[in-house]
Amino acid sequence: MSEYKRNIVITGGAGFIGSHVVRLFVKKYPQYLIINLDALTYAGNLENLKDVESAPNYRFEKGDITDPKRLDELFSKYSPDAVIHLAAESHVDRSILDPLAFVKTNVLGTVCLLNVCKTRWKDKYDGKLFYHVSTDEVYGSLGKQGFFTEETAYDPRSPYSASKASSDHFVMAYHHTYGLPVVMSNCSNNYGSNHFPEKLIPLMINNIKNNQPLPVYGKGENVRDWLWVDDHALAIDRIFHMGRVGEKYNVGGFNEWKNIDLVNLLCKIMDKKLGREPGESAKLITYVKDRPGHDMRYAIDATKLKKELGWEPSLQFEEGLEKTVDWYLANENWVRHVTSGDYQLYYNEQYGKR
Ligand code: NAD
Ligand code: DAU
Numbered sequence: 001m002s003e004y005k006r007n008i009v010i011t012g013g014a015g016f017i018g019s020h021v022v023r024l025f026v027k028k029y030p031q032y033l034i035i036n037l038d039a040l041t042y043a044g045n046l047e048n049l050k051d052v053e054s055a056p057n058y059r060f061e062k063g064d065i066t067d068p069k070r071l072d073e074l075f076s077k078y079s080p081d082a083v084i085h086l087a088a089e090s091h092v093d094r095s096i097l098d099p100l101a102f103v104k105t106n107v108l109g110t111v112c113l114l115n116v117c118k119t120r121w122k123d124k125y126d127g128k129l130f131y132h133v134s135t136d137e138v139y140g141s142l143g144k145q146g147f148f149t150e151e152t153a154y155d156p157r158s159p160y161s162a163s164k165a166s167s168d169h170f171v172m173a174y175h176h177t178y179g180l181p182v183v184m185s186n187c188s189n190n191y192g193s194n195h196f197p198e199k200l201i202p203l204m205i206n207n208i209k210n211n212q213p214l215p216v217y218g219k220g221e222n223v224r225d226w227l228w229v230d231d232h233a234l235a236i237d238r239i240f241h242m243g244r245v246g247e248k249y250n251v252g253g254f255n256e257w258k259n260i261d262l263v264n265l266l267c268k269i270m271d272k273k274l275g276r277e278p279g280e281s282a283k284l285i286t287y288v289k290d291r292p293g294h295d296m297r298y299a300i301d302a303t304k305l306k307k308e309l310g311w312e313p314s315l316q317f318e319e320g321l322e323k324t325v326d327w328y329l330a331n332e333n334w335v336r337h338v339t340s341g342d343y344q345l346y347y348n349e350q351y352g353k354r
Helices: 016-028 046-052 068-078 092-097 099-121 159-178 200-209 229-242 259-273 303-309 317-330 332-338 342-351
Strands: 006-011 032-038 058-062 082-085 129-135 182-187 189-191 214-217 223-228 248-251 256-258 285-288
Touching: 006 016, 006 068, 016 032, 016 046, 016 229, 032 068, 046 058, 068 099, 082 099, 082 229, 092 099, 092 159, 092 342, 099 129, 099 159, 129 159, 129 229, 159 182, 182 229, 189 229, 189 317, 200 214, 200 259, 200 317, 214 259, 223 229, 223 259, 223 317, 229 248, 229 303, 248 303, 256 259, 259 285, 259 317, 317 332
Parallel strands: 006 032, 006 082, 032 058, 082 129, 129 182, 182 248, 189 223, 214 285
Antiparallel strands: 223 256
16 A cells, blocks of 8 residues: 555656646645656656655656556556656647657557556546646637637647647547546646747747847747646646546636747847847847748637636736746756757757758
8 A cells, every 4th residue: 555645647747847747746745646757758857857856755757658568567566546648749840840759659658558547447447537638739720819618629730739639539538438537638838947948938038048040930920828837737736636527628828929929028028137238139030931831829718727627827928938038047057958969950950941
């Protein structure tokens, strides 16, 4: 018998959102054992979890979710009663360069996890839960009006979103076919500390700081709905504990920004922080070839989550962006480590030809 009230496997806990979820659960629930299962791909970084690595209720297990043997070993060692599944290939641009990697981790990996839960829990599902963390991108692209609700039909348009949509369908299929207790959330764009600098906000912060061109795709008119990463972690906490089994919940920031307006705001914040003349950083903005199949607008209607579970975003965007910039300026070593080696190869492949 475990000395802990619950044993919870969090997959992808060394990544951007996963590390915030792990930290929240380790600190808030000393009565839970938190097992972080992560393959440590280019996007996984144990430096993200330095502050909790020696907590008594935290364990790290290196492992790949596409490896059924490794999953079985892990379940045999810890007998977890819940899985919070965040491990994924998560970057749209990389999915355009290499779709198969996304099918492997996001589809096959999710099905391997569902299988080990089904087999190990042996249909004794009382008190068990498989929580699947997904994205608003499965709903496709909006025009100027409207919002994604939980009823919006799936219409994925990039290899990344197609792989996430497929994994969402498998999760629901295991619920309907085998009775596996599942819950799912579909979230909008996150931002905050420990965000890998291949994504818009950290890439722009890094390039502004280093006086490098700021590559804005197309005309910069695409709209994203930004949410502070710790608010997403709090939503996951709420849904994990109070969400209805078999349901899905949309999570969003009620915070839409055109890319170009967001990049200009970042330039303004960084001019101040770096002691530059107003307008100096914005001179680095460079319009580059658009992302193929670039979704125009995402906007989440998170009313269900607010009404049923009382969750709302806590942080204003401009305050969150300032905090994010401060974190990147104070953590140069972190940035240096993650942008050395393979990052340069990726960056040249992605931006060299634009
Ligand atoms: P990330 O790329 O920063 O981290 C992914 C983590 O998964 C890394 O630690 C990586 O090492 C690990 N991983 C990758 N392949 C693995 C495998 N085969 N086995 C085990 N571990 C593996 O991703 P993120 O941005 O933190 O996103 C986490 C989850 O949230 C993903 O499922 C993503 O689809 C979803 N999501 C992300 C956002 C966002 O804005 N970033 C928004 C909504 C939903
Ligand atoms: O909506 C949720 C999704 O948000 C998550 O599921 C994904 O995991 C996450 O990566 C994110 O996807 P996006 O494609 O929206 O994020 P990204 O940061 O790559 O791009 C945000 C917007 O900025 C998008 O319209 C493309 C644009 N962009 C991005 C980069 C990297 C640029 O204009 N220039 C860039 O260099």
